[in-house]
Amino acid sequence: MTNLIERFVTWLLAEKGYSPHTADGYERDVREFLRSCGPVAEPDAVTGAMVQTFVGSLYATNASASVARKLSSLRTFFRFLQRARLMTADPIAGVVGPKLGHHIPAFLTVDEVFALLEAPVAQDRYWRRDRAAMELLYSTGMRVSELVGCNNEDIDYPAEMLRVRGKGNKERLIPFGRAAREALERYLPEREALGLARVQRGHEPERKALFLNGQGGRLSARSVERSVQMYGLRAGIGVTVTPHALRHSFATHLLEMGADLRTVQELLGHVSLSTTQKYTHINIDHLTKVYDQAHPQAKRSNR
DSSP states (O other), X not given: OHHHHHHHHHHHHHXXXXXXXXXXXXXXXXXXXXXXXXXXXSGGGXXXXXXXXXXXXXXXXXXXXHHXXXXXXXXXXXXXXXHTTSOSSOTTTTOOOOOOOOOOOOOOOHHHHHHHHTOOOTTSTTHHHHHHHHHHHHHHOOOHHHHHTOBGGGEETTTTEEEEEOGGGOEEEEEOOHHHHHHHHHXXXXXXXXXXXXXXXXXXXXXXXXXXXXXXXXXXXXXXXHHHHHHXXXXXXXSOOOHHHHHHHHHHHHHHTTOOHHHHHHHHTOSSHHHHGGGOOOOHHHHHXXXXXXXXXXXXXXX
């Protein structure tokens, strides 16, 4: 089965356009399941009872969200085997996963976002890079994986437009604001210095990547996550701040300012509108205010 797992990962990367991080997660989940099955020579030797036993064992040590994720990995793997005509029956058919509660994404207020963006200071080693990265995350709503995947050629500075490669390697164009452009322009000399230092150490230059790490290579998503969390603590924000929280804040603030859901869907790169609808958690005070201002019959008496 090892060869089939390798083919599965190649399919995820080449055909489905999944990121290496996502493909690694799917591979770990599938290998964990196969280890629980014992010796399995052929795909058709996998049974529904094996899947049920595996799922039952997960609940003892995993949260419901983790169980659901592992089941999703197995569904994708079995679907791959069926399409390749390597498996006749679907052993996961009829297996019911955990019911997940409605998750409301965390987001920051406008004041919290401004405090976060102003947290990098000149004493920080890479403050220009970090400020530019956070400005771009908030200005575009892109995923952190999309941010670190950005190349120099993807940015049109005069037009303030950015080409982003999202899930499934699908491209979209996103506008970004003046603050992000100015932060990027301040960062560019720092990027040049990081790239030059890399060459002086005898390495090939990183010509494509927009954001570089301290070694002059492409910045990782984990590094961005650590930086954002650190600046969130410095800014005194009461929750753990992540790049995804900036994406949620981008969507929430657009909707609060009157943007329509379809526009936000396009900007976020969501295939389904239902995915975007989870961002419509605007507080009731704001909804009431908009209603009172916009609806012709909204002038209600105080009761």
